[in-house]
Amino acid sequence: MANFTVNWGIVGPGGIAHRFADAITVVDGASLQAVASRDQHRADAFAQKWNPPTAYGSYEQIVDDERVDAVYIATPHRFHHENTRMCLEAGKHVLCEKPITVNARDAESLFGLARDRGLFLMEGMWTVFLPVYRQVREWLDDGAIGDVHLMTSTFGFVVPRNLTGRMLNPALAGGAILDMGVYNTAISRWVVGRRPDSVVARAILGETGVDELTSVSLQFGAETVSQFTTTMLCQTINDFTIYGSDGHIRIHPNFWEAGVATLSQGDHIADVQRPVRHNGFEYQIEEAMRCIDRGLTESPVMPPVATMDTMETMDQIRTRIGLSYSFE
Amino acid sequence: MANFTVNWGIVGPGGIAHRFADAITVVDGASLQAVASRDQHRADAFAQKWNPPTAYGSYEQIVDDERVDAVYIATPHRFHHENTRMCLEAGKHVLCEKPITVNARDAESLFGLARDRGLFLMEGMWTVFLPVYRQVREWLDDGAIGDVHLMTSTFGFVVPRNLTGRMLNPALAGGAILDMGVYNTAISRWVVGRRPDSVVARAILGETGVDELTSVSLQFGAETVSQFTTTMLCQTINDFTIYGSDGHIRIHPNFWEAGVATLSQGDHIADVQRPVRHNGFEYQIEEAMRCIDRGLTESPVMPPVATMDTMETMDQIRTRIGLSYSFE
Numbered sequence: 001m002a003n004f005t006v007n008w009g010i011v012g013p014g015g016i017a018h019r020f021a022d023a024i025t026v027v028d029g030a031s032l033q034a035v036a037s038r039d040q041h042r043a044d045a046f047a048q049k050w051n052p053p054t055a056y057g058s059y060e061q062i063v064d065d066e067r068v069d070a071v072y073i074a075t076p077h078r079f080h081h082e083n084t085r086m087c088l089e090a091g092k093h094v095l096c097e098k099p100i101t102v103n104a105r106d107a108e109s110l111f112g113l114a115r116d117r118g119l120f121l122m123e124g125m126w127t128v129f130l131p132v133y134r135q136v137r138e139w140l141d142d143g144a145i146g147d148v149h150l151m152t153s154t155f156g157f158v159v160p161r162n163l164t165g166r167m168l169n170p171a172l173a174g175g176a177i178l179d180m181g182v183y184n185t186a187i188s189r190w191v192v193g194r195r196p197d198s199v200v201a202r203a204i205l206g207e208t209g210v211d212e213l214t215s216v217s218l219q220f221g222a223e224t225v226s227q228f229t230t231t232m233l234c235q236t237i238n239d240f241t242i243y244g245s246d247g248h249i250r251i252h253p254n255f256w257e258a259g260v261a262t263l264s265q266g267d268h269i270a271d272v273q274r275p276v277r278h279n280g281f282e283y284q285i286e287e288a289m290r291c292i293d294r295g296l297t298e299s300p301v302m303p304p305v306a307t308m309d310t311m312e313t314m315d316q317i318r319t320r321i322g323l324s325y326s327f328e
Numbered sequence: 329m330a331n332f333t334v335n336w337g338i339v340g341p342g343g344i345a346h347r348f349a350d351a352i353t354v355v356d357g358a359s360l361q362a363v364a365s366r367d368q369h370r371a372d373a374f375a376q377k378w379n380p381p382t383a384y385g386s387y388e389q390i391v392d393d394e395r396v397d398a399v400y401i402a403t404p405h406r407f408h409h410e411n412t413r414m415c416l417e418a419g420k421h422v423l424c425e426k427p428i429t430v431n432a433r434d435a436e437s438l439f440g441l442a443r444d445r446g447l448f449l450m451e452g453m454w455t456v457f458l459p460v461y462r463q464v465r466e467w468l469d470d471g472a473i474g475d476v477h478l479m480t481s482t483f484g485f486v487v488p489r490n491l492t493g494r495m496l497n498p499a500l501a502g503g504a505i506l507d508m509g510v511y512n513t514a515i516s517r518w519v520v521g522r523r524p525d526s527v528v529a530r531a532i533l534g535e536t537g538v539d540e541l542t543s544v545s546l547q548f549g550a551e552t553v554s555q556f557t558t559t560m561l562c563q564t565i566n567d568f569t570i571y572g573s574d575g576h577i578r579i580h581p582n583f584w585e586a587g588v589a590t591l592s593q594g595d596h597i598a599d600v601q602r603p604v605r606h607n608g609f610e611y612q613i614e615e616a617m618r619c620i621d622r623g624l625t626e627s628p629v630m631p632p633v634a635t636m637d638t639m640e641t642m643d644q645i646r647t648r649i650g651l652s653y654s655f656e
Binding site: 149150152154198213217219227234235236237243244247248250 | 478484526532545550553562565571572573575578
């Protein structure tokens with residue numbers, strides 16, 4: 001990637017944007033050009049920490065900035081669709097936080113737009129780019145655990161009862177499945193490389209109407225099931241285990257940011273350490289830049305079909321548990 | 329239990345009967361009086377090892393033996409109903425291997441018969457009598473993990489492809505849920521002390537038509553879900569974790585015979601070792617004898633309602649996955 005540079009803009013200076021800005025500092029050729037918030041004070045505060053040349057008080061301004069090549073969308077997912085659309089229409093490449101949108105229909109329209117404009121668009125499913133996941137992929141491809149029959153995983157935390165915050169507020173597309181379960185859904189899909197044929201789910205809907213616990217079972221073909229629970233009601237162990245006919249792979253907690261996996265083949269058990277280089281976000285940034293450099297509109301590692309499979313699965317999960325949002 | 333003795337008979341001298349006979353040797357007041365098989369040679373071989381005074385070549389003979397007070401039913405579960413019925417009708421107390429029958433209807437009729445005759449009948453759900461489960465019960469009763477919201481567990485082994493054996497043969501009521509999943513179902517019920525209000529399940533049915541993998545989600549009331557998978561297709565981790573609002577309890581592998589549990593409350597993590605005294609079966613034998621001594625027809629620890637809840641849940645699971653047996 002020598003000499004190739006990408007000037008990044010960030011839309012939405014929340015917690016995850018800090019992590020992104022931090023990762024940019026270790027990626028060759030990446031620079032932070034601008035940050036934008038609807039609130040100039042928040043943009044300024046973010047800029048004070050990460051020193052982009054410009055801090056904008058509106059999203060319109062950042063997409064008009066010709067020095068910005070690509071935008072990282074870090075707003076609550078309720079707004080991903082409109083924010084990403086605005087960036088693409090202004091000719092910017094986009095890396096959008098997951099879930100890319102609230103539903104599959106919106107995601108499809110964004111990928112169509114990116115293709116039409118010849119722009120790169122990827123959902124920020126950073127987990128699949130982590131070194132430990134490359135090791136897991138190797139094990140799976142080598143048949144180290146035989147035929148995959150079962151996956152089990154959890155993603156749960158005790159979420160503070162802030163009813164208007166993004167986790168619990170239906171106006172912000174709150175709920176466990178979209179915010180956390182997107183990882184279990186996406187990694188299940190990533191393991192088998194295809195969309196589930198059947199989706200079963202149940203949920204505990206809380207006082208605001210969003211899912212505070214969702215238990216899901218996905219079936220892929222005739223031979224493989226993924227079973228997981230995501231919840232805001234309890235701290236779960238948060239590992240991801242892949243069981244095959246000849247052994248199993250356990251991705252250690254927290255699986256979405258893991259640096260360790262265990263391969264068990266009968267009595268032969270091997271722990272593999274694959275720590276991230278910095279904070280883990282650097283790999284997805286490098287992937288985006290590699291694709292942009294090559295003029296690709298999609299990543300071969302995290303292509304639109306992977307995102308669409310996950311979004312359609314989450315649509316089905318929400319249908320099963322009776323969760324829709326008034327703005328949809 | 330000083331001076332109180334029970335002379336046990338065993339029906340069905342298979343692998344689990346050896347474990348039972350072994351446990352009898354360490355229980356005060358328990359003696360093995362007789363063993364019965366449809367095959368005199370198998371009965372004799374068993375008797376050579378465990379030295380009961382008598383080895384019968386038919387079940388009719390053992391129930392006619394007046395020296396036998398109580399019978400342990402250790403045949404394949406397909407035959408539990410008829411074997412248990414024969415014993416009760418002959419005036420014997422019965423401890424019957426789990427699952428007590430193939431379906432709830434048969435179980436209900438057996439408990440009715442035992443009550444009518446004033447005889448003791450219990451399903452051999454030995455797990456709930458283990459010392460580590462008494463510790464778990466204490467933690468739950470003390471509110472150590474707050475409100476229980478989620479349980480996750482697995483019970484899986486790679487089962488050899490013997491299509492006529494009890495695991496895979498539909499004529500023997502084969503399948504994962506009845507043979508192994510009965511533990512996940514019963515322990516889920518044991519944790520919350522009630523029947524699930526809703527049952528969701530999916531299965532992979534194999535070449536013989538029985539379930540080789542079944543994934544289940546049970547909901548108890550508005551607040552608690554148990555999610556588990558039982559399978560013959562892969563070796564799973566086989567632990568049982570109970571998640572609450574304030575922490576979690578992990579019953580270590582194999583959960584159904586566990587001697588270790590971990591209580592996690594935030595950063596405070598405590599492993600508790602509660603090894604079994606002998607092979608773990610001694611506790612259910614002691615419970616049966618305590619009840620028989622007191623003239624009880626049911627165990628307060630593992631009462632008919634617990635067995636019936638589990639059987640009815642498994643009936644529903646089998647309805648969901650489309651598994652019935654031709655002899656039902």
